[in-house]
Amino acid sequence: MSQTPLQIQRAAVIGAGTMGRGIVMCLANAGVPVQWVDNNPQMLDQALTAIAQTWAHNVRQGRIDQAEADARIARVTAAADYAAISEVDLVIEAVYENLELKQQIFRQLDGLLKPQAILASNTSALDIDAIAAVTQRPQQVLGLHFFSPAHIMKLLEIVRGAQTAPAVLQAAKALGDRMGKVSVVAGNCFGFIGNRMLNTYVLEARKMLLEGAFPYQVDAALQGFGFAMGPFRMYDVVGIDLGWRARELAGVGQDEDEIQVDNRLCEQGRFGQKSGNGYYHYEPGSRQAEHDPQVDALVLRVSEQLGYQRREIGAEEILERCLLALVNEGAKILQEGIAESARDIDLVYLNGYGFPADKGGPMAWADQQGLAAIEARLLRLEAEQGALWKPAGIIRELAASGAQLARYQAD
Numbered sequence: 001m002s003q004t005p006l007q008i009q010r011a012a013v014i015g016a017g018t019m020g021r022g023i024v025m026c027l028a029n030a031g032v033p034v035q036w037v038d039n040n041p042q043m044l045d046q047a048l049t050a051i052a053q054t055w056a057h058n059v060r061q062g063r064i065d066q067a068e069a070d071a072r073i074a075r076v077t078a079a080a081d082y083a084a085i086s087e088v089d090l091v092i093e094a095v096y097e098n099l100e101l102k103q104q105i106f107r108q109l110d111g112l113l114k115p116q117a118i119l120a121s122n123t124s125a126l127d128i129d130a131i132a133a134v135t136q137r138p139q140q141v142l143g144l145h146f147f148s149p150a151h152i153m154k155l156l157e158i159v160r161g162a163q164t165a166p167a168v169l170q171a172a173k174a175l176g177d178r179m180g181k182v183s184v185v186a187g188n189c190f191g192f193i194g195n196r197m198l199n200t201y202v203l204e205a206r207k208m209l210l211e212g213a214f215p216y217q218v219d220a221a222l223q224g225f226g227f228a229m230g231p232f233r234m235y236d237v238v239g240i241d242l243g244w245r246a247r248e249l250a251g252v253g254q255d256e257d258e259i260q261v262d263n264r265l266c267e268q269g270r271f272g273q274k275s276g277n278g279y280y281h282y283e284p285g286s287r288q289a290e291h292d293p294q295v296d297a298l299v300l301r302v303s304e305q306l307g308y309q310r311r312e313i314g315a316e317e318i319l320e321r322c323l324l325a326l327v328n329e330g331a332k333i334l335q336e337g338i339a340e341s342a343r344d345i346d347l348v349y350l351n352g353y354g355f356p357a358d359k360g361g362p363m364a365w366a367d368q369q370g371l372a373a374i375e376a377r378l379l380r381l382e383a384e385q386g387a388l389w390k391p392a393g394i395i396r397e398l399a400a401s402g403a404q405l406a407r408y409q410a411d
């Protein structure tokens, strides 16, 4: 296979929901003509109107002129079906998070698109190799994981499948540059770099709700550290119902203690900002998260029903558990070669997850603390709370030799 980077001259996006809209804007803003497919024509119509409104707003703000807005609009065309997009160089799929659905779409696209076209999925966590496996071109398949809102968030996780060709990764990086993104290559595992680490961090936050803390206390501690948003405010923005519906669909995970607060909130229609109530209350038209005592009462009820003995949990413990969960999982990701460097992990957290910039990212923060101190803190948590906290092998190795995560090179 040629090592010459492939040129992305024309692209297509499948799905006109939240992510599809942002991704189409990224491409059009970067000068790439884009064809857009959604199996719900009404959704596609609404999406075309919505992106035109965003650009009109940019004109009113003085960020672009009318000619530029017109040029961007002209780059986006609705396509009736997959046959209409057969000449594009890249397709980015952004439909519902469901493996069978994505596989079905990739199978169809593979049969229609020219052989050198690249097929990408915006999946948040699913197995890229399982998606690539249904095609005759696994070397041309990869993940392009944008963050919401995609036209604003800087991070692009480029997910390398087992067979993704180097030239395809290069083409993805070149496109990332054209779109003004900070691109980080991640290996293929559940959640890649960012969401895999996020899962461990959020698990601690949720456990602490059951053990004695309230959502506003957890968020206040993490925001006090400098995070743009604590985890519960973040879920109010993302939509608490996304995970709830995904668990329902998959038929797994719905019984775990840690998600019972989410389940109760969703059963009451408290989906987050979009429904005016979630972990917080929002006045009509406002994005201001207001403390809601009803949520504290709900948290109390859930933890008591599950038989937890609640205790006082201070900001220090909240920070310790959430930050060390990020650090330990990040170290495992580095050790497994899912991330190429500690710096890449930091870039993901700084540009996609609101980690405080002045602390350099979770891996840089761990290095600042000293890895021997981090190891000792993890061992103390392991003794108190169990094997989940066992320090990653590289933390032990690097701590023993006085080295840093920043200088770690995988074999």
Ligand code: NAD
Pocket: 014, 015, 016, 017, 018, 019, 020, 037, 038, 039, 040, 043, 094, 095, 096, 097, 098, 105, 122, 123, 124, 125, 145, 146, 147, 148, 238
């Ligand atoms: P969404 O529900 O807002 O939109 C999905 C769109 O796909 C809908 O417009 C739907 O009509 C369309 N669709 C469904 N089946 C289709 C088909 N067979 N052919 C064509 N179109 C079809 O979803 P979303 O939030 O934009 O998420 C899309 C993907 O992006 C998911 O894989 C999700 O995990 C991932 N993602 C989401 C976020 C986020 O914050 N929302 C962030 C990163 C990644």
